[in-house]
Amino acid sequence: MEDASRESARDIELVALYDLPARLTFAGACLGSASPVCIAGIDGEVYLPLLHASGDYPSLVHPSLDGLPGHVETLLLRRGERDHWFWGTVRSWNSVLREVNRAEVGVLLFRFGGVSSGEVQYGEYLHGRGYPIGNPVDRIFQHIDSWFEALRLWVRALTTQHVDEQVDTKSLTVAAQGLEMLTVEGQKVSLPRTPSSITVRVMDFDPLDLKTWQRALNLVSQGVALPIEYSLVGSARVELRLGQHRRAVVDAAMAVELALTAFLNASLSILPPGLQTTLNRNEQTLGWLIKTMPLTKALPTAISSVLNQLPADCESGLLITRNDVVHRNKAVTYAEASKTVEIAASVVKLVNPLPI
Numbered sequence: 580m581e582d583a584s585r586e587s588a589r590d591i592e593l594v595a596l597y598d599l600p601a602r603l604t605f606a607g608a609c610l611g612s613a614s615p616v617c618i619a620g621i622d623g624e625v626y627l628p629l630l631h632a633s634g635d636y637p638s639l640v641h642p643s644l645d646g647l648p649g650h651v652e653t654l655l656l657r658r659g660e661r662d663h664w665f666w667g668t669v670r671s672w673n674s675v676l677r678e679v680n681r682a683e684v685g686v687l688l689f690r691f692g693g694v695s696s697g698e699v700q701y702g703e704y705l706h707g708r709g710y711p712i713g714n715p716v717d718r719i720f721q722h723i724d725s726w727f728e729a730l731r732l733w734v735r736a737l738t739t740q741h742v743d744e745q746v747d748t749k750s751l752t753v754a755a756q757g758l759e760m761l762t763v764e765g766q767k768v769s770l771p772r773t774p775s776s777i778t779v780r781v782m783d784f785d786p787l788d789l790k791t792w793q794r795a796l797n798l799v800s801q802g803v804a805l806p807i808e809y810s811l812v813g814s815a816r817v818e819l820r821l822g823q824h825r826r827a828v829v830d831a832a833m834a835v836e837l838a839l840t841a842f843l844n845a846s847l848s849i850l851p852p853g854l855q856t857t858l859n860r861n862e863q864t865l866g867w868l869i870k871t872m873p874l875t876k877a878l879p880t881a882i883s884s885v886l887n888q889l890p891a892d893c894e895s896g897l898l899i900t901r902n903d904v905v906h907r908n909k910a911v912t913y914a915e916a917s918k919t920v921e922i923a924a925s926v927v928k929l930v931n932p933l934p935i
Contacts, residue, residue, distance in 0.1 A: 591699060593623070593691040593715065594647065596655055597723055599684070601744045602667065603734060604786045607679030611642060614793045616689065617800035618726045619718035623691035625796065627684055628666040632677055639666035642688050681786040691719070732805040733795040735813035736933060738785045739924075743817045803934065808834040808841075808927045815920045824916035825904045831916075831923035832865060832901035835893075839868040842885070842930040849879050869898050888929055890922050897922045 609627055616625040626642035641656050658665055664685075671680035694715045702709030731742045759771045787795075811834035818827040840863060847855055854875065857863055872878075873886040890896070896918045903909040911919075 590692065591694050591696045593621075593689070593694055593711075593719070594651055594655060595689040595691070595719065597687045597689065597727070599686065600724070600727060601731065601742045602683040602685045603742060604670070604681055604683050604738075604740055604784070605792065606681060606786045606788045607671075609787060609789050609792060610639070610679060610682060612789055612792075613642075614789075614796050615800070616796050618689075618691075619715075619722035621691050621715055621719060622693065623689055626688040626690070628686065628688075630669075630679055630682075637669045637672050637677075637679065638663060639669065639682060639684070641666060691715070726799060729799045729805070730795055732810050732813060733798050734787065735816070736805055736809040737791050737795055738787055739816065740784050740787075741817050741820055743820075798934070806838075806927075806931055806933075808838040808931065809933070811837070812920065812924045812927055815923065819913070819916055819920055822913075824911045824913060827916045828900055828904045828911055828919045831920045832897060832905075834923045835897060835926045836865045836868060838927045838930045839872070843868075843872070843882070846879065846882055850882075851875070851877050865901065866898055869893050885930055890925055892918075893922055893926065897926075 605627065607630070611627060611629040613624045613626045616623055628639040629642055631638050631640040641652070644651055666686050667682055667684040669679055669682045671682075672678075673680060698715050699711050699713040701711055704710075734740055734742050757774075759773050811830045815827040815830040815834070818824075818830065840858070843850065843854070843858055843863075847858060850858070854872075857867070869889070873883075873889060878886070900911060900915055900919045904911060
């Protein structure tokens, strides 16, 4: 094993590729950008792929490798050379202006600087320097998945993107996928038939612009946790997309109950005594929070002004649907569940706005 500590002390750069567990959708203007990032306490930059517009078929290619030896491209980016869709897919393209409206990105490139050569060792390799090991390298390997999980939650909350591998796989389905069939008539054999029906489900959500992307990266780098109610709304949207309508309703309603309870508990000392008692004894229900609380007199203005802005259909579109699912074991349609999720999202944003 080669020990870099025997060399003269100097900083080295860690260059990494990360194949995302679920793709992120960006506005075209973001492609090729670099943004600050911090993973496992190690500062660096994350790069989005570049647009390669050749003829009428635009594609995504690896980011600029300025200042790096040519060996980096040979060793680290070889998968992208073999797979045309490795870096992602252009989803909306203006062929007249030759501009990308939105693109799905599947791989990120990282460059981490300021790592001491004394912290990195290398595996044995006859023809040069082997693979790196050591504290900073190990930390990034250990934390990259949890970093993306935190990023996934923030992107869901900031853009309503699903960022879920199960949703990704369901966006394109092939009827009878994997089936091949031919005929045999005596000595005559037909050519095999393969599936010919493809269904593409188009998802409508806001792509990440550069400001929102950098905001999400910054929140994750600072270790800011997404409030649980936002995470539940995000999960409800994923469940809705996967056809799990009842689970979507339950998670959406739970998000509202958590958000309203936390909102009231934050102002517990200035609430009327009766309400304080109810909260202290954990006697509040979702129905009580939605129907009783907004009608309560003598509420502080800061609380009543928020409660008066609750959606008008909060009871009919969320509470009753939740009760049908939980207490009456009823099935719900996509439209009913979707309405519940959107009401929950608006309530959560109202009572607990995200940090700027």
